[in-house]
Amino acid sequence: MAELVFVGCYTGDAGNGTGITTFSRSSSGELAEIATLPMESPSWLVRHPSSPVLYAANETASGEVTALSFSASGALSVLGSAATGGAHPCHLAVTPDGRFLLCANYTGGSLAVFSLSSSGAIEERTALVRHSGSGPVSDRQEAAHVHMAVPSPEGTVVSAVDLGTDEIRSYTLSSSGTLEPLAVSSLPPGTGPRQLVRRPGTDLAYVVGELAGTLVTVRETSPGAFEVVTSTPSTLSAPQVPNLVAHLELAGERLYLSNRGPDCVTEFALDDAAAVADQPCGAGPRHFALVDGNCYVAAQLDDAITAFPLTASGEAEPRYYPTGSPTFVLPVSLP
Template sequence: MASKIHRDCRKIPELLFLTGLGLLSVVLSTRETRAEGNTVYRVYLGTYTRGDSRGIYACEFDTSQGTLSAPKLVAEVRNPAFLAFHPTLPRIYAVSELWQTEGPDRGAATALEIDDRSGALHVLNQEAVGGAGPCHLAVSPNGRYLVTANYGSGSTSVLPLDGDGRLQPRSCVIQHEGSGPNEARQKGPHAHQTIFSPRGEILLVPDLGIDQVLLYRLDEKTGRLTAWNPPRVDVPPGSGPRHCAYHPSGKLLYVVNELASTVSVFECADEVPVRLVQTVSTLPPDFEGQNTTAEIEVHPSGRFVYASNRGHDSIAAFAVDPATGKLSEIGQFPSGGKVPRNFAIAPGGRLLLAANQDGHNVVVFAIEPDSGKLRATGVSVQVGSPVCIVFRPIRR
């Protein structure tokens, strides 16, 4: 099947592929300019619980004004590094990035009920993921499963969800295998993200330790993972893929590489990444310090891609070529703090929030609609070790 996909991809007329991408970008850009029905959001912040942080925090964010309220603690959870919402229920899930597989310091996932009036969270239950250092999670589009990327053990776990959104004992753990050329960071596998393709058919898991983005099929009846065909795509050796994001068209996948401070661009066929077409640096040519990348997002218009630099402490911005999907550098913009581990483009596409882990702040930027450049708005809030940002509409 893999060879068939490659053959089919080559048969696609280049003009048809490029025209389709360009037209979709125009449509998305038009949609983006229309006012959304909701402009006020509750921003939930995942953190590392050290120093002043005690768990998950929440702010109110007005996307029309760019205002952000002071964070309030809404749930005490240990190291809730990443958060994900249920698609239909008022539930939010957090990984506890702890480094044992069993016992009190075990890596786990926590299900929490959302009180949409107050924003408060109430713990429903917690389940061990069967791996060490779970650092990312995703809920399947049908809301029946939670999948986690376990960095420490280099594995991917699946936990069923019941009708109330509570976690059930894990149904599957897939252990990754292999290593990479970076002896300090790639002695073994290190899964770093779980993300479903736009149609929800493919589970992608970038693994920093083995320089691969692994592709899985999730069986909706059994909750088990099997390899897709092809089972993976490779990035250049020593790159250390961390996170990835699809272009809104589904025809391109962008992968941020933590160790090499680069972004790799893959052409997709039916949302399956099949061909590496470009790798670009996230850093200015004259930078000589130490740096690792963290997060990547594609603007909802499909015109821009952003990636965070930790060390250079900036958000790198790229323009997407509407003809090829390749990237050209716009520039690097200071993140307003130290170690921007995560950032998120707010609904509507006009603002970006950067979570500076070691700066202990969240900073608001405006996105210039024509150029994609970032402009600091002067709005920021203090919170201990923020590492994840997610948005939920507030309905008055």
């Protein structure tokens, strides 16, 4: 099975990238650059669940989302774009049925919903809700900052992770794409929640505490409502090291979390949420993807994708694939 890897980045004043870069991935896990589509700061990418379509969050002050089709060769074609209704969109998700695109506007402090056509094209914005509030970290929590929008497995509930207010605000998503408030869950002050990932088959989920340098385990007590179970340091590194925790992925009975500052991906055992290894992975590890036993990291400050085997337990020397200011790694398998 052939595989492509699409890489988003920061451009212009925000970084050294040029747009979305396409790599091919060999059976041995090596990457080779094959194409680049110029675009303004496509910092987060997501694939449509059934169509050969990608969506890019253009993280700019004006705020746009772009839909793109892709071919087996890795070529991308723009299908259209839409204003997100808020500044600096930083996260996208598609509902499991492929009907709606969710967008978190970071600086705008808002959550947007777009309806999608049967082919995956963006039709219209169906909802925009704005958050308000603040937190104790004055330079980062002066206002609401929505960092992630998470659909439930059924696609009927959307949970918005707000770094600025230390909250998870959940909404009921209607069949027409509107949002109705459902629940508000508070996290420890100063957590700075960045991401939320549910553990399949359980009522547990994990939250990235970007500002506190923590991994927070929460329990979903009812749809969209979460309570804190425990909190643990996000890395084995010394706690005094500045750390902006970024991205997490679940893989079987393991969880992997990237730490900017210690510049490592930390492996956790899920049963007791205990960190077991730190793997150096390049400077500024923002996003990463796990593919066939390998971890591919967007090392933003090294202008490279770095790669290492998951079985390395901190002992592997990462492989480097140059690309400007990478922020996101999206593997796509082709038949």
